[in-house]
Amino acid sequence: xxxxxxxxxxxxxxxxxxxxxxxxxxxxxxxxxxxxxxxMDSINDVFSSMGSFTEAFGMDRVSFGTLxxxxxxxxxxxxGLGGAFFASLIAISVLAKxxxxxxxxxxxxxxxxxxxxxxxxxxxxxxQIIILNAVVYAAAVGSIALVGEPIPWQEISLLHLAYFLxxxxxxxxxxxxxxxxxxxxLGLGLGIAIIMYFLNLIANISxxxxxxxxxxxxxxxxxxxxxxxxxxxxxxxxxxxxxxVIGIIAGYVNYCxxxxx
Amino acid sequence: xxxxxxxxxxxxxxxxxxIVDLSLSVADGEFFGFIGPNGAGKSTTIRTLLGLIHAxxxxxxxxxxxxxxxxxxxxxxxxxxxxxxxxxxxxRVRDVIRLSADLRKTDCQKEAHMLCDRLSLDTSKxxxxxxxGNRKKVGIVCxxxxxxxxxxxxxxxxxxxxxxxREFFSILKEFHAQGMAVFLSSHILSEIQRNCTRAAIIxxxxxxxxxxxxxxxxxxxxxxxxxxxxDLHALSGIRDLQQAGGSSSFLYSGDINVLIAELSRYQLQDxxxxxxxxxxxxxxxxx
Numbered sequence: 001x002x003x004x005x006x007x008x009x010x011x012x013x014x015x016x017x018x019x020x021x022x023x024x025x026x027x028x029x030x031x032x033x034x035x036x037x038x039x040m041d042s043i044n045d046v047f048s049s050m051g052s053f054t055e056a057f058g059m060d061r062v063s064f065g066t067l068x069x070x071x072x073x074x075x076x077x078x079x080g081l082g083g084a085f086f087a088s089l090i091a092i093s094v095l096a097k098x099x100x101x102x103x104x105x106x107x108x109x110x111x112x113x114x115x116x117x118x119x120x121x122x123x124x125x126x127x128q129i130i131i132l133n134a135v136v137y138a139a140a141v142g143s144i145a146l147v148g149e150p151i152p153w154q155e156i157s158l159l160h161l162a163y164f165l166x167x168x169x170x171x172x173x174x175x176x177x178x179x180x181x182x183x184x185x186l187g188l189g190l191g192i193a194i195i196m197y198f199l200n201l202i203a204n205i206s207x208x209x210x211x212x213x214x215x216x217x218x219x220x221x222x223x224x225x226x227x228x229x230x231x232x233x234x235x236x237x238x239x240x241x242x243x244x245v246i247g248i249i250a251g252y253v254n255y256c257x258x259x260x261x
Numbered sequence: 262x263x264x265x266x267x268x269x270x271x272x273x274x275x276x277x278x279x280i281v282d283l284s285l286s287v288a289d290g291e292f293f294g295f296i297g298p299n300g301a302g303k304s305t306t307i308r309t310l311l312g313l314i315h316a317x318x319x320x321x322x323x324x325x326x327x328x329x330x331x332x333x334x335x336x337x338x339x340x341x342x343x344x345x346x347x348x349x350x351x352x353r354v355r356d357v358i359r360l361s362a363d364l365r366k367t368d369c370q371k372e373a374h375m376l377c378d379r380l381s382l383d384t385s386k387x388x389x390x391x392x393x394g395n396r397k398k399v400g401i402v403c404x405x406x407x408x409x410x411x412x413x414x415x416x417x418x419x420x421x422x423x424x425x426x427r428e429f430f431s432i433l434k435e436f437h438a439q440g441m442a443v444f445l446s447s448h449i450l451s452e453i454q455r456n457c458t459r460a461a462i463i464x465x466x467x468x469x470x471x472x473x474x475x476x477x478x479x480x481x482x483x484x485x486x487x488x489x490x491x492d493l494h495a496l497s498g499i500r501d502l503q504q505a506g507g508s509s510s511f512l513y514s515g516d517i518n519v520l521i522a523e524l525s526r527y528q529l530q531d532x533x534x535x536x537x538x539x540x541x542x543x544x545x546x547x548x
Contacts, residue, residue, distance in 0.1 A: 105313065
């Protein structure tokens with residue numbers, strides 16, 4: 001518990017900033033919906049005639065005139081990208097920062113097993129992701145209630161669950177990479193999140209690139225598909241979680257054996 | 262049982278030498294000095310003892326347990342002060358000290374208060390506001406607050422003012438008198454000479470001398486000072502020759518009769534032959 005408490009204390013400001021930022025943007029976006037709903041006919045026409053962009057963002061599969069459709073595309077991008085950045089950044093730095101900031105010597109000369117340190121750091125990453133998602137979910141539901149729209153529980157919950165799993169997958173992969181790094185790696189974490197996002201856009205545009213959904217977690221967390229089908233692709237989730245597990249195992253194996261500089 | 266037992270320890274960083282076939286033992290309760298210049302392998306030895314790095318071959322044991330298999334048991338009995346104490350930014354001194362105690366699952370508050378008082382350490386400050394010397398004090402408190410059985414100190418006095426150095430060694434001697442073994446790695450040879458009973462000298466990753474400090478100081482090398490002109494180039498066994506203003510000073514490790522016979526050939530105003538101090542012994546091993 002000592003390490004988990006310590007990690008959460010160290011990360012509390014960054015967690016608060018990310019949580020408030022994403023929650024605030026979602027709330028603002030939701031507050032715009034009643035106004036946009038009145039102009040939806042013209043907006044739908046615009047969005048459905050943007051060629052590849054329409055397909056890339058799934059705007060051909062959902063209607064902007066409904067809250068779930070609007071939420072999946074507009075809010076989905078905020079939560080999807082924001083959550084992906086947050087999860088990647090905290091996970092890629094959680095192990096590497098000890099060597100980068102030269103605190104590894106202090107930490108690892110105390111009688112705590114390295115595997116225990118890795119576990120506690122992993123738990124702290126997962127807890128931060130859970131806290132962010134719980135607060136953002138509450139903010140989203142609260143905002144919908146505030147603008148007087150009926151809450152589409154099934155769609156909203158499914159979307160948030162998918163983005164939560166997406167963050168877990170990215171965090172698992174970045175956590176594994178973190179064990180191999182000695183100098184931080186924030187750029188790498190951001191890069192992975194951005195590449196995964198664009199891989200899904202490419203997969204949506206081109207039939208020949210559809211296989212990319214097996215690589216990117218944005219494949220099973222595509223807001224338009226989730227709202228249209230009301231189900232998540234279990235196969236893609238399973239593959240994604242396998243990537244996360246492989247990343248975490250690699251992190252354990254390497255960090256418990258590596259020489260600390 | 263020895264506090265430290267190192268057998269044929271070898272560590273390379275890729276092609277670069279760390280330590281080679283290094284063997285060393287430190288008795289329980291001993292105050293042991295470890296001397297060597299930068300890059301000689303002192304830190305590699307210490308980091309291997311603490312399990313931060315893994316040896317290529319050989320073994321390192323503390324209190325009869327191998328570091329590779331009993332690291333947690335061993336670390337629970339060790340206090341360690343690194344040469345550069347770095348802590349988590351944003352934390353206050355008292356939080357760092359408490360974190361260190363919590364990681365040891367021990368309540369050391371009483372001891373921590375005593376150490377902070379004696380070292381005049383303000384525990385309300387944030388670690389990034391501290392000078393190098395004050396960070397060192399935090400490191401000292403973290404290393405000693407749980408009364409370790411063995412304390413490993415890497416350049417402990419760098420950054421401490423002379424008064425604090427004296428207080429620090431006073432604390433160390435008190436703890437040592439109560440049974441704590443001390444492994445003191447230092448460049449400052451007078452520190453080793455004043456405080457340690459035995460010492461080892463490391464050069465290019467290998468131990469080149471290990472004995473009591475008295476025995477090391479009784480090496481056959483002598484410090485020779487002469488006043489007057491003399492051509493000493495024909496004399497073998499001379500090291501660290503310094504000549505200025507008609508006087509010469511050098512370390513001599515050859516036959517003393519040959520030295521006297523050679524010096525008697527010149528008209529000298531004064532000659533003194535004395536035991537070198539540990540610093541000169543160190544030079545003797547390194548030059």
